[in-house]
Amino acid sequence: MKIKAAVVRKPGAPFRIEEVEIAKPKETEVLVRMIACGVCHTDAVARDQEMPVPLPAVLGHEGSGIVEEVGSRVRDIKPGDHVVLTVYSCGRCEACMTGHPSQCEWAFPTSFLGAYEDGTKRLSKDGVELSTFFAQASFATYAIADERNAIKIDKDVDLSLMGPLGCGIQTxxxxxxxxxxxxxxxxxxxxxxxxxxxxxxxxxxxxxxxxxxxxxxxxxxxxxxxxxxxxxxxxxxxxxxxxxxxxxxxxxxxxxxxxxxxxxxxxxxxxxxxxxxxxxxxxxxxxxxxxxxxxxxxxxxxxxxxxxxxEGDAIPKLFIPKLVKLYKQGAFPLDKLVQFYDFEEINQAFEDSKSGKTIKPILRF
Known part of the structure; x- marks a missing residue:
């Protein structure tokens, strides 16, 4: 399927919105139609190659959206669910099994080495693969995530506000x-x-x-x-x-x-x-x-x-819904931190974040 994505091709270069190809989700994965994505300092670190994510790449790791398709082994998420995308964890290693998925042995490689846990990629252009980020690459109109890093949330909140719960706010x-x-x-x-x-x-x-x-x-x-x-x-x-x-x-x-x-x-x-x-x-x-x-x-x-x-040493499937509940109660007014930008304004959003003009930019698709 063809989608639009913000691609970084050279260290420190501006994002360019390009038409790219996204593969179908695998057995434990979900295809998400992106509604919004927060802009985080870690994205700038990767763009500028202080954290050398293999280029070309599609960054973005504070995505929120609506599930459109699920793999054959996905059990807890169905099409139509609202989700926040967060850092990936395997669920099998010692850190995961002791309640510390942010220290999962797969969290770093799937976040920064450009591929999913199985070593493959989901995005390409003209036959050339593009690196992904945080096992989601959510600076795009569609993204693929594993069931483990797609967190289902209530449908009665503004989904475009919720993406930063996946990283910065959770942290x-x-x-x-x-x-x-x-x-x-x-x-x-x-x-x-x-x-x-x-x-x-x-x-x-x-x-x-x-x-x-x-x-x-x-x-x-x-x-x-x-x-x-x-x-x-x-x-x-x-x-x-x-x-x-x-x-x-x-x-x-x-x-x-x-x-x-x-x-x-x-x-x-x-x-x-x-x-x-x-x-x-x-x-x-x-x-x-x-x-x-x-x-x-x-x-x-x-x-x-x-x-x-x-990542706040959080268990995202428990902690992100908790923050949503606190937001609904008025105890956690995260809406006071954000300013929205159109997807095409992505480079301006990064500039405004760097200058301090905007505390938390959120791109809307």
Missing amino acids: GAGTVMNKLKPEPGSAVVVFGCGAVGLSAIMAAKIMGADPIIGVDAVDSRLELAKELGAHIVFNGKKEKDLVTSIQEVTGGGADCSLDTTGVETLVNQALFCLKPLGTCAIVASSGDREFKIPLQNAIMGVGKTLMGVV
């Missing part, structure tokens, strides 16, 4: 709710108030954290952080001694912190602003950068924990 909210797990009254600091950080702030509010502190260099984002649940905000560029300021307002240090930036200075601030035995989670895709962290003073000598978290 921020899940890191707070599944890993940091602040107790009511705990002090939480979020470094970076983009889509991931603001999702973390909304989750911290749901968990009863107090105070919730947002840190960013853009005042408009800090204002939105306050609207979504932050009690205190700091502009990191304007604050003379951010760590001391956080320690003062928390009475000695925060219980936990979350860094969405992957910037060495901010990671160190996220560690030093904690009280002894505090926990810092890093969720940024930072490639192979090397950080200098004073181990004795920042971690070991004060019993602190520094951990990486992927």
Whole structure:
């Protein structure tokens, strides 16, 4: 079947919308007519080859759409279902079987090496195969995903809003709710108030954290952080001694912190602003950068924990419907983060995301 897809052919090159061919879904797969797809920093990392996905490729990994066809062994999804596409997991490895599918041994290869678990691809043009992304490649009018990374959601919500639940929003909210797990009254600091950080702030509010502190260099984002649940905000560029300021307002240090930036200075601030035995989670895709962290003073000598978290350590089939329920209840207003773009405006959406003009761009097909 012929579809339209945004293709990247050279490192850092603009996306070009082309007519390509999509194969039929295999036994455990579903064909999804895409309604929308979020734009995520990880897509830019792949486009620019900081994460060397084989080119040419069709990126996109925060898709939402309607199932049109299912493979012969698909049991839980049927045509007409509304789905959010997320990271693939095999269901068989130790990480999957212990409730950590984000650490599946197949999550990295199917996300970044351009093919599905069986080593094959589903997209081509003029006989030349195109790499896929996150086992979905959802910058396209149609996508193929496995039953395991197509998450069925309620039909009474705006499907075009839901795609970012598959990655960025799941990452921020899940890191707070599944890993940091602040107790009511705990002090939480979020470094970076983009889509991931603001999702973390909304989750911290749901968990009863107090105070919730947002840190960013853009005042408009800090204002939105306050609207979504932050009690205190700091502009990191304007604050003379951010760590001391956080320690003062928390009475000695925060219980936990979350860094969405992957910037060495901010990671160190996220560690030093904690009280002894505090926990810092890093969720940024930072490639192979090397950080200098004073181990004795920042971690070991004060019993602190520094951990990486992927996809909020969530079980998507459970967590994404939970976030949809919270959205319907008004407790998780993710619609305040987004701005919609036509598919043909994909390059503008990436520019607006990079400049900070738009927190979470969503492409509509």
